[in-house]
Amino acid sequence: MLSKSEAPALGTTAVRLKNITKRFPGIVANDRVNFEVKAGEIHALLGENGAGKSTLLNILAGLYRPEEGEIFLREEKTTLRGPADAIKKGVGVVYQHFKLVPNQTVAENVALGMRQPRFLLNLKKIENDLTELGQNYNLAVRPATRVGTLSVGEQQRAEILRALYLGATILALDEPTANLTPKETEGLFTAIRRLAEQGYAIIFVSHKLEEVVSLASRATILRGGKAVATLDLKGLPGEKEQIARLMIGREADSQSELELGMLDEVPLEKKAAPIPEVVSAQLTLQVRGLHVKGEVLNSTVKDVSFEVHPGEMVGLVGVAGNGQRELAEALAGLRRAERGDVTLNGADLTNRSARQVHRAGVAFVPEDRLGVGSAAGLNLEDNFLLRDYWRPEYSAGPFLRRKAVREGLGAAIGQYSIAVGDAYAPARLLSGGNLQKLLLARELNSQPKLLIVANPTRGLDINASAYVHNKLRQARDQGAAVLLILEDLDEAFLLCDQLLVMYEGRIMGKLPPVRSAANLENIGLLMAGSSLAATHS
Amino acid sequence: MADIDVVKTLASAVVAGTPVLYATLGEILTERSGVLNLGLEGMMLVGGMAGFAATAATGNVFIGVAVSLIAGAALALVHAFFTVSIGVNQVVSGLSLTLVGTGIASYFGKPLVGQAAKDSFQTLPIPLLSDIPVIGPILFTQNLFVYFSFLLVPALFYFIYRTRPGLNLRAVGESPSTADAQGISVIGTRYLYTLLGGALVGMGGASISLGSNPNWQENITAGRGWIAVGLVIFALWNPWRAFVGAYLFGGMEAFQFSLQVAGVPISSYFLRMLPYLLTIAALVFTQWRLKDQTGRASSAAPSGLGLFYLRRERG
Numbered sequence: 001m002l003s004k005s006e007a008p009a010l011g012t013t014a015v016r017l018k019n020i021t022k023r024f025p026g027i028v029a030n031d032r033v034n035f036e037v038k039a040g041e042i043h044a045l046l047g048e049n050g051a052g053k054s055t056l057l058n059i060l061a062g063l064y065r066p067e068e069g070e071i072f073l074r075e076e077k078t079t080l081r082g083p084a085d086a087i088k089k090g091v092g093v094v095y096q097h098f099k100l101v102p103n104q105t106v107a108e109n110v111a112l113g114m115r116q117p118r119f120l121l122n123l124k125k126i127e128n129d130l131t132e133l134g135q136n137y138n139l140a141v142r143p144a145t146r147v148g149t150l151s152v153g154e155q156q157r158a159e160i161l162r163a164l165y166l167g168a169t170i171l172a173l174d175e176p177t178a179n180l181t182p183k184e185t186e187g188l189f190t191a192i193r194r195l196a197e198q199g200y201a202i203i204f205v206s207h208k209l210e211e212v213v214s215l216a217s218r219a220t221i222l223r224g225g226k227a228v229a230t231l232d233l234k235g236l237p238g239e240k241e242q243i244a245r246l247m248i249g250r251e252a253d254s255q256s257e258l259e260l261g262m263l264d265e266v267p268l269e270k271k272a273a274p275i276p277e278v279v280s281a282q283l284t285l286q287v288r289g290l291h292v293k294g295e296v297l298n299s300t301v302k303d304v305s306f307e308v309h310p311g312e313m314v315g316l317v318g319v320a321g322n323g324q325r326e327l328a329e330a331l332a333g334l335r336r337a338e339r340g341d342v343t344l345n346g347a348d349l350t351n352r353s354a355r356q357v358h359r360a361g362v363a364f365v366p367e368d369r370l371g372v373g374s375a376a377g378l379n380l381e382d383n384f385l386l387r388d389y390w391r392p393e394y395s396a397g398p399f400l401r402r403k404a405v406r407e408g409l410g411a412a413i414g415q416y417s418i419a420v421g422d423a424y425a426p427a428r429l430l431s432g433g434n435l436q437k438l439l440l441a442r443e444l445n446s447q448p449k450l451l452i453v454a455n456p457t458r459g460l461d462i463n464a465s466a467y468v469h470n471k472l473r474q475a476r477d478q479g480a481a482v483l484l485i486l487e488d489l490d491e492a493f494l495l496c497d498q499l500l501v502m503y504e505g506r507i508m509g510k511l512p513p514v515r516s517a518a519n520l521e522n523i524g525l526l527m528a529g530s531s532l533a534a535t536h537s
Numbered sequence: 538m539a540d541i542d543v544v545k546t547l548a549s550a551v552v553a554g555t556p557v558l559y560a561t562l563g564e565i566l567t568e569r570s571g572v573l574n575l576g577l578e579g580m581m582l583v584g585g586m587a588g589f590a591a592t593a594a595t596g597n598v599f600i601g602v603a604v605s606l607i608a609g610a611a612l613a614l615v616h617a618f619f620t621v622s623i624g625v626n627q628v629v630s631g632l633s634l635t636l637v638g639t640g641i642a643s644y645f646g647k648p649l650v651g652q653a654a655k656d657s658f659q660t661l662p663i664p665l666l667s668d669i670p671v672i673g674p675i676l677f678t679q680n681l682f683v684y685f686s687f688l689l690v691p692a693l694f695y696f697i698y699r700t701r702p703g704l705n706l707r708a709v710g711e712s713p714s715t716a717d718a719q720g721i722s723v724i725g726t727r728y729l730y731t732l733l734g735g736a737l738v739g740m741g742g743a744s745i746s747l748g749s750n751p752n753w754q755e756n757i758t759a760g761r762g763w764i765a766v767g768l769v770i771f772a773l774w775n776p777w778r779a780f781v782g783a784y785l786f787g788g789m790e791a792f793q794f795s796l797q798v799a800g801v802p803i804s805s806y807f808l809r810m811l812p813y814l815l816t817i818a819a820l821v822f823t824q825w826r827l828k829d830q831t832g833r834a835s836s837a838a839p840s841g842l843g844l845f846y847l848r849r850e851r852g
Contacts, residue, residue, distance in 0.1 A: 061718065063848060084720025099715040101708045102840070111701065112708050113719040121701055 010040035013075055014170050014201030015060070020069035022055050029055040030066065031225040037170070042192060042202040044212040044233075047222035048247055048461045049432070053205050056222070057172050060203075061093040062086030073170070087113055092163025096175040098155050102148030106130065106141050110162045130161055137164070138191045152319060153184035160191070171195065172203035177211060179320055179487060182524035189215055207247075208490065209240045221246040248462055284310045284481035285331075285450050290340035292323070292330040294505060299323045301330065302505040304340070308450065308481040313472065315484045315496035315513070318527055323505035324485045325367065328452050331483070332364035333357035344450060358387065361449035365439050367458065367485070369432065373439050376428035380420060380438060383427045384409045387442050412441035416471070433464025440471050451475050454485040469495060489523065501526035541795045547675045549794070552749045554787025555683050556581070556741045556758070560765035561772060561779040562686075562693055563737030567613070569697065569774060570730040571710040571841035574616050575631030577738050578762025579638020584609040584739025585746040586642040589654060589753050598656040601747050602740060609739015610732045612638055617731040621724055624845040635762070649753040657751035658682055682744040693776040706730060710839030713846040723846050738762070760813065767816050771823045773837040782819065789815045 022030040062080035107126040127143040139157040285308040294300035329335035333354035341350040366372040457465035508526035588605030619625040658680035666677040697703040708716040772778035789812035
C-alpha cells in the first residue's frame with residue numbers, strides 16, 4: 001500500500017472552513033473566513049501579500065489554532081491539535097519555502113513525518129515506494145539523494161511526494177511556481193491535474209492570475225483577512241479582471257492590470273522612448289570574461305560578458321542560485337571577481353571597494369532588503385544615511401549634520417510617499433514596500449549611472465510593486481543603465497528591454513522580452529541549461 | 538631518548554581518553570538537537586564530585602555513578618530551561634553553567650579533598666581477551682567505564698544515523714521548522730537530548746573521580762570539558778570520530794606523562810601543555826580539510842546549532 005488513506009469520492013466536500021478567525025497582536029489575519037474545497041477540485045486561493053492566505057494554510061497545517069470557527073475534513077467536524085494531527089488527518093501542505101532538511105536524503109525527509117515504525121528505519125522500502133509513487137504521478141525524484149543537492153523543482157516534487165506518501169488527500173501548494181522554470185511548471189500542472197482526477201482536493205495558492213485561470217476550477221479571493229468571494233472559473237473573458245478587482249478592492253487601473261499580468265503585451269506607449277543614437281553608442285556597463293566564486297558550486301560565475309547601455313533596462317533571469325546574486329555582488333563591489341573586468345563608462349571598476357564603486361555611479365538594491373540592504377535595528381534616518389554619511393553634504397569632519405540628514409530624509413519620504421509613523425522607528429518595523437521605497441530613495445539619491453536591483457518587488461503588494469516599477473522606469477528614462485535580477489518572468493516581460501538568461505553561472509543567451517510561445521519556450525530551454533533550438537535567429 | 542613502555546603508555550592513553558570521550562559523546566547528542574552547551578567543564582566537575590560524594594556516603598560505586606548521571610542531567614536541565622524555553626543566548630548560559638558548576642564542585646567538594654574513593658571501578662581484565670598480546674593489556678585490561686564506552690560509541694552511531702529517534706534528533710538540529718511542520722516536538726527533543734547529553738558528561742566526570750584517578754581534588758578535570766567542546770567539532774558530530782579524537786588527546790596525555798617519568802629534560806609545564814596543543818592542531822586541521830571546492834570555510838555543524846526556535850506566530 002502506498003498511500004494510507006484513499007482519496008474521497010469525487011464531488012464530496014474535502015475541506016470546509018467555517019467562520020475561521022485568527023488574530024495576531026494588532027491584526028486580524030483571518031476574519032470569519034469561509035472556504036470550501038471539494039474532492040477532485042483544484043481550488044485557487046488568491047490574495048495580495050498580507051491578505052491572510054498563509055495564515056489560512058498554517059491553520060490547515062495545524063501550525064496555528066484559530067480563535068474562532070470550525071474545521072470540517074471530509075464532512076466531519078474536527079480540531080487540528082498540531083502538525084502531526086493534521087498529517088494524520090490527511091492534510092499535506094507544500095510551503096513556498098520548502099520544509100526539508102537539506103543534508104538528509106529525500107527518503108529520510110519522508111520518514112520524518114511518519115510515526116511507524118517506531119524505532120528502526122527501513123529507508124530502502126521508503127525509497128522504493130517513492131520511486132513507484134513518483135512514476136504514478138509524474139513526479140520523478142531520486143529518493144536516496146541528499147535534498148540539498150537537488151534542483152528546486154525536484155525538491156518540490158519531493159515535498160509533494162512526502163505529503164502523498166504520508167496519506168494526504170488534501171494537498172495545499174503555496175506559490176508552487178515561484179521558482180520553477182516554465183517546463184517544470186508545466187510538469188507540475190500535469191501532476192496536479194492527475195491528482196485532482198483521482199479525487200485529491202488541491203488548494204492552489206498563487207497570485208499569478210494566468211496560472212490560476214488555466215488550472216483551477218474555482219477561486220476564493222481573500223482581501224484584508226476576509227474571504228470576499230468564491231468564483232467558478234469557466235475561462236470566460238473578463239474573469240481575470242474580475243478577480244483582480246476583488247483582490248485589490250477597487251477598479252484596476254491599467255497600471256495594476258499590467259502588474260497582474262492581465263495584459264499580454266505591454267502597450268507601446270509604456271515602452272521606453274527609443275534610445276537616442278548618441279547615447280546608445282556609449283557603453284555604460286561593460287562586463288568581460290568575469291569569473292566569481294559562488295556560494296554553491298552551481299552559482300560560480302563563469303566567463304560572463306555583457307553590456308548595459310544608458311536608458312536600457314536589462315533583466316537577468318534564471319532560477320535562483322545560478323550565479324545571479326554572485327554576479328550582482330561582484331558588480332557592486334561586495335564580492336571578489338577572480339578574473340575578467342568590469343568597466344563603467346570606460347573606467348575600470350574590477351574589484352574596487354563598495355564605496356569606490358558607488359562613487360563611480362553604481363547603485364545597488366540587494367534582494368535581502370533587511371539583512372544586506374539595511375541595518376534592521378537602526379532607525380530610518382540612520383539607514384538613509386548609511387550610503388552617504390561621508391559626503392560633505394551630511395558630515396563635517398567626524399560629526400554628522402543631523403539637520404541636513406533630517407531634511408534629506410524628509411524630502412525622500414515625501415517624494416517616494418513612504419508611509420512611516422516615526423522616522424526613529426527601527427527599519428525592521430517597516431513594511432516590505434516602504435522599506436524598498438526607502439532603499440530606492442537612498443540609492444537613487446546620488447543619480448546613479450548604473451542601477452542594479454535584485455528581485456525589486458519580491459514580497460510587495462500590487463500597489464507598492466507598481467510604484468517600484470514606475471521608479472525603475474523613471475530612472476531608466478532619465479538615462480541610467482538598469483540591471484535587474486529577476487526570478488519572475490512576468491515581471492521581466494513587463495519591465496525589461498532585453499533579457500539575459502543565466503544558468504549555472506553562465507549567460508546562456510540574450511532574448512527579447514516578448515511573450516510569444518516560441519520565445520517562452522526558448523527562455524525555458526535556456527533556464528534549464530539547454531542551448532537554443534537551431535530555429536532561433 | 539629515555540625508555541618508554543609503549544604498551545603501558547597506550548593503555549594509559551585509553552584511560553586518559555575515556556572521560557573526554559564521555560563528555561564529547563554527551564555534547565554530540567546535545568548539539569545534534571541544536572543546543573550548544575559550553576558548560577561541559579562545570580557539568581563534569583559536578584558529576585565527578587557528586588558521584589564521589591555519593592560513593593563516600595554509601596560505599597557503593599554504582600550508586601555513585603547513578604548520582605553523577607543525575608547531577609550532570611540536573612545541571613543540563615538548567616541550561617535547557619534557559620535556552621530552549623526562554624531563549625537565553627546559549628553561549629552565555631553555557632559559560633555561566635561552567636562557572637556555577639565549578640563553584641558547586643569546589644564548595645561541596647571541599648571536605649572531600651584528599652580523600653580516596655571508598656569504592657571505585659577497578660581494573661577488570663576480561664578473561665581470554667586480555668591475554669591477547671599487545672591489544673589485551675591496552676584494550677581489555679581496563680575498568681568498567683572504559684568497557685562501557687566501547688559499547689556506547691557504536692550504539693550512539695547506530696542510534697543517530699539508523700533509527701527514527703536519531704533521524705528526528707538530526708532533523709531538529711538541522712532544521713527545527715521542518716521538524717515542527719512534520720509534527721516532531723522541537724522543544725521536547727531539545728530538552729531530552731540536553732539532559733541525556735548532560736548525564737553522559739556528568740558520568741565523564743565520575744570516570745575520573747571513581748575510575749582513572751579515584752580520589753577527590755580541586756579542579757580534577759583540568760580543562761577536559763573544554764577539550765571535549767573542541768573534539769565535538771573535530772569529530773564532525775560523529776561518535777566514531779569522537780572515539781579517535783578522545784584517544785588522540787588521551788594518547789598525548791599518556792605520552793607526555795611517560796616522558797616526565799622517564800626524566801626527559803623538558804619543563805613539565807611544557808609537557809603538560811602538549812595534549813591541549815595537539816587538540817588545537819587537530820581542530821585547525823579538521824577545519825582546513827573542510828574547506829569545500831568553492832574555497833570557503835564550511836562546517837559540518839547542525840544548521841540550527843545555537844539558535845533559539847519559536848514557531849513563528851505571524852504568517
